[in-house]
Amino acid sequence: MDGTTLEEMRTALRGPVIGPQDPQYTQARTIYNAMIDRRPAAVVACADAADVMGAVDFVRDHGLEIAVRGGGHSGPGLCLVDDGVTIDLSPMRWVRVDPDTRTAQVGGGTLLGDLDHAGHAFGLATPAGIQSTTGIGGLTLGGGHGHLTRKYGLTIDNLLSADVVLADGSFVTASQKEHPDLFWALRGGGGNFGAVTAFTFQLNPVDTVVLGISLWPADRIQEVLRWYREFLPGAPEDLNGFFATLVVPPGPPFPEEIHGHTMCGVVWCWTGDQERGQDMLAPTGAPTEPAFHFTAPMPYPMVQSMFDELMAPGMQWYWRGAFFDQISDDAIDVHAHFAQTIPTGLSTMHLYPIDGAAHQTGPDDTAWAYRDATWSGVIAGIDPDPANADAIKQWSVEYSDALRPHSMGGAYVNFMGTGEGQDRIQATYRDHYQRLAQVKATYDPDNFFHANQNVHPATT
Numbered sequence: 001m002d003g004t005t006l007e008e009m010r011t012a013l014r015g016p017v018i019g020p021q022d023p024q025y026t027q028a029r030t031i032y033n034a035m036i037d038r039r040p041a042a043v044v045a046c047a048d049a050a051d052v053m054g055a056v057d058f059v060r061d062h063g064l065e066i067a068v069r070g071g072g073h074s075g076p077g078l079c080l081v082d083d084g085v086t087i088d089l090s091p092m093r094w095v096r097v098d099p100d101t102r103t104a105q106v107g108g109g110t111l112l113g114d115l116d117h118a119g120h121a122f123g124l125a126t127p128a129g130i131q132s133t134t135g136i137g138g139l140t141l142g143g144g145h146g147h148l149t150r151k152y153g154l155t156i157d158n159l160l161s162a163d164v165v166l167a168d169g170s171f172v173t174a175s176q177k178e179h180p181d182l183f184w185a186l187r188g189g190g191g192n193f194g195a196v197t198a199f200t201f202q203l204n205p206v207d208t209v210v211l212g213i214s215l216w217p218a219d220r221i222q223e224v225l226r227w228y229r230e231f232l233p234g235a236p237e238d239l240n241g242f243f244a245t246l247v248v249p250p251g252p253p254f255p256e257e258i259h260g261h262t263m264c265g266v267v268w269c270w271t272g273d274q275e276r277g278q279d280m281l282a283p284t285g286a287p288t289e290p291a292f293h294f295t296a297p298m299p300y301p302m303v304q305s306m307f308d309e310l311m312a313p314g315m316q317w318y319w320r321g322a323f324f325d326q327i328s329d330d331a332i333d334v335h336a337h338f339a340q341t342i343p344t345g346l347s348t349m350h351l352y353p354i355d356g357a358a359h360q361t362g363p364d365d366t367a368w369a370y371r372d373a374t375w376s377g378v379i380a381g382i383d384p385d386p387a388n389a390d391a392i393k394q395w396s397v398e399y400s401d402a403l404r405p406h407s408m409g410g411a412y413v414n415f416m417g418t419g420e421g422q423d424r425i426q427a428t429y430r431d432h433y434q435r436l437a438q439v440k441a442t443y444d445p446d447n448f449f450h451a452n453q454n455v456h457p458a459t460t
């Protein structure tokens with residue numbers, strides 16, 4: 001893009017248009033995952049929906065590539081394209097809570113922590129991910145699961161409407177009543193259908209919750225996973241607990257004697273009555289006493305931000321995901337093997353429960369195609385040192401390949417890695433893929449928005 005085109009864009013838009021010669025360029029193209037090093041021709045920091053409409057028109061009319069940035073947390077860096085234009089929604093970070101209707105409107109660049117903070121003042125929250133620095137945009141459009149999922153469902157199950165700028169630059173609101181086909185597709189279909197400038201969510205009563213962490217040595221993983229797979233699906237929906245393998249970080253609340261040890265365990269979150277929570281979080285029936293067990297009542301936003309410091313931006317990340325309806329003995333053997341080969345201190349495997357309230361929504365009510373799954377798994381290779389990029393990628397890919405035969409076939413779209421291919425995207429959407437392709441053909445027939453896990457527009 002030449003200087004004249006950049007100047008034209010600057011004249012047309014209200015927010016800053018940042019090009020390679022500008023001092024803010026390095027910061028503007030830096031995203032959470034430092035493994036991604038792309039050089040867009042421009043980053044447009046959109047001030048409002050009008051800017052998004054203007055930017056979409058400009059990019060389309062000049063035949064340029066487009067990407068949309070919410071919180072910049074995508075593992076494969078889908079919010080940046082080389083030589084293209086990033087529509088950066090990060091200036092559109094705002095939340096308006098209506099305590100009477102128990103709803104919140106949020107801007108398209110809002111982060112989870114913004115919404116958690118605003119809702120908490122009213123004792124309200126909506127389910128989302130487990131790290132406050134994640135963008136509500138990408139997370140919601142992919143589905144969204146976290147500590148409240150067994151109680152209140154996926155993030156998309158709490159989405160009431162979305163304001164969307166379409167590929168032709170027009171602005172629509174999608175909800176159950178308006179553009180219901182688009183609304184269906186937005187709930188799980190990723191960033192395929194347009195730039196969402198605002199979301200409206202249902203909020204639910206959530207105030208102080210009880211957080212728990214139970215850890216066992218990694219060599220007990222087989223017996224612990226066998227217990228966990230039976231225990232959690234039968235537990236009350238107030239109890240969420242994601243399973244993890246990890247190297248224990250050197251800091252509180254962990255005692256020094258387990259720092260640096262490879263362990264497995266469960267991160268619990270209890271949303272029910274607080275006194276009962278302390279009992280519920282005792283790992284009742286577990287095969288052995290945990291080596292570490294911690295519980296504490298905490299304001300919900302504190303739980304949501306407890307991994308922020310550990311998982312700070314600027315590290316190398318490579319991840320892969322998979323859905324599971326069961327944790328088979330064979331899968332457990334795979335976990336046992338790869339727990340012993342964790343390549344770096346921060347690399348981890350998580351199994352997030354997506355049963356309970358997430359099973360209340362019908363299998364075809366949203367684009368999310370795995371209402372029959374009980375867990376959404378992610379294998380994340382993570383390290384601050386770029387020299388370890390190959391090692392973390394190799395561990396993640398080999399672990400994921402070994403688990404694949406024991407999974408349901410597809411993966412949560414937000415946990416797909418770089419270049420997994422079209423077959424994998426189709427496996428993720430199962431028989432919803434064709435319906436998504438039809439909606440894509442209606443709203444984006446030229447596949448203008450393709451910096452995403454791409455659904456190709458139907459041709460018939």
Ligand SMILES: Cc1cc2nc3c(=O)[nH]c(=O)nc-3n(C[C@H](O)[C@H](O)[C@H](O)COP(=O)(O)OP(=O)(O)OC[C@H]3O[C@@H](n4cnc5c(N)ncnc54)[C@H](O)[C@@H]3O)c2cc1C
Pocket residue numbers: 032067068069070071072073074075077078079089108109128129130131133134135136137138139140141142143144145146190191192194195196197311414415451452453
């Ligand atoms: C540390 C960490 C923890 C995570 N934990 C969880 C978790 O607990 N639960 C969970 O469900 N997921 C989790 N995720 C995955 C997360 O949902 C995805 O990375 C998601 O893509 C992040 O969205 P974003 O807006 O920050 O990303 P971006 O990189 O900005 O965008 C990702 C994709 O979404 C599109 N997009 C973003 N915003 C918009 C918008 N407003 N309109 C249109 N398209 C948009 C982009 O174009 C791109 O294709 C986690 C990720 C990280 C890095």
